[in-house]
Amino acid sequence: MPVDPLLQGLVAGFAVEAQEVVQKVTMDLLELERDGMERDALSKLYVRLGRHLHTLKGSASSLGMQDLGDIAHKLEDALAPLKANPQKMPRPVVDILLHGLDLFMLRAQAHADGRGDALPDPAAALAQLVSEAPPPEEAAALGASGSLKMSVSAAQVAVESPAPSAAAEPGPMVPDVVPESADTGWRVSARQVTALMREVERLREVRLRFEERGRELDRVVTLLAKQGLLAETAEARSQLSGTSRSLRTDGEETGDIVEALEEGLKAITTRPVRTILDPLQRMVRDLSRQLGKEARLSVVGSELSLDRRLLEKLQGALVHLLRNAVDHGLELPVQRERAGKHHEGALTLRIEQQGNLLFLECADDGAGIDVERVKKVAESRGVVTSEETARLNENQVRDLIFRPGFSTRTDVTDTSGRGVGLDAVRASVEGLQGRIEVASTPGQGTRFMLTLPVDLGSSPVLVVRATETLVGLPMLAVEATQLARADSLRLGKRRAHLEYQGQLLPVVDLGARLGLRALAPPAEGQPLLIVQSGGKRVALAVDAVVGDRDLVIRPLPSEVRDVPAWQGAATLSRGELLLICRPDWLVTDTSQAQVVAQRRALVVDDSLTARALHRAMLEAGGFSVHLAASGARALDRLATDTYDVVICDLDMEEMDGVQLIAKLRERKETASLPVILVSAHDSAAARERGLAAGADGYLSKRECAAGRLLAEVLDVMSRRGNRA
Amino acid sequence: MKVTPRTMEDAQETEARELLERRASRLREQGETAVEEAVHWIAEFPLGEERYALSLETLRAALPLKMVTPVPLSAPHVxxxxxxxxxxxxxxxLASLLGGHGWRQDPAVLLVVDRGDGELCALDCEAIPRPTTLPMSAVEAARVRAEGAVMEVFTQDRQLIHLIDLKRLFALRGTGGRHAR
Structure with missing residues (x-):
């Protein structure tokens, strides 16, 4: 039968809109099923539910889909007795209504796909739906006997009796429900949108450069003014000032365009997280019913909007985790009550975005992971050998649940037992360049924590300095900033604490934490940032607070992605990259870590790669290595830290190796510090010059390349030790 | 005999024509006497005391070594x-990746290369590499012999070149965190 394209477009639009309405009805039904609702709230929910069902009926009938109108009408009938006397909705009635909605949507989609004519008679489907509902006596045992009988019978009547024509009733106007035809939009590929995003990011960088150029011009104007306010330069100064102002205005306008583009892109490419979370409520409810359990899912952060592609990929992982939590985590209601818990299990999904990282936590208050059982099952399924399990700690044993082929189910059910699940979840999270971890306490529950990079939009970052390294901190994690004062610090043997709002917060020295210098207590007046993450707080000691910036944080390349200190990098105005520190890493307690006494070396070289190579060699030899890019920086380091040996480049700008040695020999503390000079010059004259300057050793880069550095360092230290 | 003095332009044109004819003749001789051998284009550079090379097809760009932000707590080769x-x-x-100890001079160049898995990375190098060729047969034979990421290939004049297979090199390495969780 030929189909009117206009009508088909309207039907397709109706299916999309109906999905949203059905989702709202589902959420209302799940709410009505819960205990403890006030009568007023119940009334409002029933009214809203009725309105939604009526909307579905009217819209479907207006478009000539009488079967859908009939289904919606029967659902309205089933609701009517309860609506008149609002009370908690019995589960079997909820089951019937939910199944009815499923039926409605299946048929709506078939109409949208042009398969409406081939659909079977809806009355038969509805009759089957009622027959699948639990018998009244079983439902009565659930505690709402009177209303239940009424509801079920109402539903049965609704199916058995012919439905009045929905068209006879006044329905809502079609334009209220049918959205814009799909033909009015564009279809674009993800690649095109991604390319556009990159261009917007480039434009953002251009805006930053605008700012930088403006500052440069201002500096030129200031310099000219310092030369004297000569009449000859008056016109040039005036023109420069004007250009600077125009540049600033242009920069601001560019900034506005970037923001507008970014907002537009966000609207196109993101959707609220609740669009994937709301359907999970239904899934949890149905599964717990099927397994004879009770569960309630709470969601925190569903208002967040995220990249559609990310959400689509996450949906499967979340379904797995929640099914796993209901099936393996939560106990049966009787067991829970025996353990002193509420009969209804609590599942929590928490979603939070910090900078370019998305934290997603799926927690249950069930029995927790039985480590011994995991070991036995992993061995019996051949996931690991008994020798391997003997070497694993508790965390490593828990990680076995992510291995392919692992399942504690001995039987295969619809829900689990096939050993496919958490390994697929891990694969999908890692496919998104994310990470999944599990924590569990016996008898109290299990938490799965997912960390995923998100790469859309900018976020506020606080830029700080530790030694000469600039570091970014997501502003959301910075609670406050203050200067260190002796009266608010408590200095212990191993670490300092800050008294803050009646609490003692551990002080973390950013420079030391990043391995840039030795640990030192905060100095008077040193900036301290109160950083919080996951409920933990620390006072972060930095050398300077540079300022706040709105930056696009990009994911790090694979070679450094797993370094837990860093969550991404952002481009600063001069084009250099700023590393963004992970707040959850900063607040991680390291006081338990064993402090191993290591020999300490300072590498001074203006070549980045030479510093990296020397560091690699010395660390391989058991040294703790700090780096300095110039002689002046090395002197700064040596003023506060102590080292066993210094490896110094001979040919550096500003202060060369010979000059640095001279400075070191002048100071009592460093007069006898072993220093090895390294140089590209391999001549005898260069070697003589270095040794005459007071170096303890001299190596050419060629000798370093041949692997002589470590041996020379040990030799020089030994000789110095013997002399001492 | 009457001699017509040549202008400067005439002389240059004649010389250029003779030069081109000599080159064409040389190329004709090569074509007649030698069978063209398949070659593998490489980017060759010194590393320590030895000569190393990358397949030219993996090279995306050569940049001056600047604007690199160090990553504290990363692996030593980063x-x-x-x-x-x-x-x-x-x-x-690169020296660290290959288990070496250093360069003869401080690297001044970064080579942006395709790791073989679609991702790009930059490798340090003393100088911009020299494009040259290796006989394809020698490369294939070395590939069969090699167990690691570096193949030893001899040039036609018996010079040893260490040809780096980036795909193997990065497949053999894990990720770069010193303190990875």
Missing amino acids: VGVLRFQGQVLAALS
Whole structure:
């Protein structure tokens, strides 16, 4: 039968809109099923539910889909007795209504796909739906006997009796429900949108450069003014000032365009997280019913909007985790009550975005992971050998649940037992360049924590300095900033604490934490940032607070992605990259870590790669290595830290190796510090010059390349030790 | 005999024509006497005391070694990160990756290469590499012999070149965190 394209477009639009309405009805039904609702709230929910069902009926009938109108009408009938006397909705009635909605949507989609004519008679489907509902006596045992009988019978009547024509009733106007035809939009590929995003990011960088150029011009104007306010330069100064102002205005306008583009892109490419979370409520409810359990899912952060592609990929992982939590985590209601818990299990999904990282936590208050059982099952399924399990700690044993082929189910059910699940979840999270971890306490529950990079939009970052390294901190994690004062610090043997709002917060020295210098207590007046993450707080000691910036944080390349200190990098105005520190890493307690006494070396070289190579060699030899890019920086380091040996480049700008040695020999503390000079010059004259300057050793880069550095360092230290 | 003095332009044109004819003749002789051998284009550079090379097809760009941000707590072979065409790339120490100890001179160049898995990274190098060729047969034979990421290939004049197979090199390595969780 030929189909009117206009009508088909309207039907397709109706299916999309109906999905949203059905989702709202589902959420209302799940709410009505819960205990403890006030009568007023119940009334409002029933009214809203009725309105939604009526909307579905009217819209479907207006478009000539009488079967859908009939289904919606029967659902309205089933609701009517309860609506008149609002009370908690019995589960079997909820089951019937939910199944009815499923039926409605299946048929709506078939109409949208042009398969409406081939659909079977809806009355038969509805009759089957009622027959699948639990018998009244079983439902009565659930505690709402009177209303239940009424509801079920109402539903049965609704199916058995012919439905009045929905068209006879006044329905809502079609334009209220049918959205814009799909033909009015564009279809674009993800690649095109991604390319556009990159261009917007480039434009953002251009805006930053605008700012930088403006500052440069201002500096030129200031310099000219310092030369004297000569009449000859008056016109040039005036023109420069004007250009600077125009540049600033242009920069601001560019900034506005970037923001507008970014907002537009966000609207196109993101959707609220609740669009994937709301359907999970239904899934949890149905599964717990099927397994004879009770569960309630709470969601925190569903208002967040995220990249559609990310959400689509996450949906499967979340379904797995929640099914796993209901099936393996939560106990049966009787067991829970025996353990002193509420009969209804609590599942929590928490979603939070910090900078370019998305934290997603799926927690249950069930029995927790039985480590011994995991070991036995992993061995019996051949996931690991008994020798391997003997070497694993508790965390490593828990990680076995992510291995392919692992399942504690001995039987295969619809829900689990096939050993496919958490390994697929891990694969999908890692496919998104994310990470999944599990924590569990016996008898109290299990938490799965997912960390995923998100790469859309900018976020506020606080830029700080530790030694000469600039570091970014997501502003959301910075609670406050203050200067260190002796009266608010408590200095212990191993670490300092800050008294803050009646609490003692551990002080973390950013420079030391990043391995840039030795640990030192905060100095008077040193900036301290109160950083919080996951409920933990620390006072972060930095050398300077540079300022706040709105930056696009990009994911790090694979070679450094797993370094837990860093969550991404952002481009600063001069084009250099700023590393963004992970707040959850900063607040991680390291006081338990064993402090191993290591020999300490300072590498001074203006070549980045030479510093990296020397560091690699010395660390391989058991040294703790700090780096300095110039002689002046090395002197700064040596003023506060102590080292066993210094490896110094001979040919550096500003202060060369010979000059640095001279400075070191002048100071009592460093007069006898072993220093090895390294140089590209391999001549005898260069070697003589270095040794005459007071170096303890001299190596050419060629000798370093041949692997002589470590041996020379040990030799020089030994000789110095013997002399001492 | 009457001699017509040649102008400067005439003389240059004649010389250029003779030069081109000599070259064409040489090329004709090569074509007649030698069977063209398949070659593998490489980018060759010194590393320590030896000569190393990368397949030219893996090379995307050569950049001056600047604007690299060091990454504290990263693996020893990581020099830092840098921006390249809108992406964040890792700059890696090639000497360290290959288990060497250093360069004869401080590297001044970064080679942006395709790791073989679609991702780009930058490798440090003393100087811009020299494009040259190796006989394809020698490369294939070396590939069969090699167990690791570096193949030993002899040039026609018996010079040893260590040809780096980036795909193997990065497949053999894990990720770069010193303190990875």
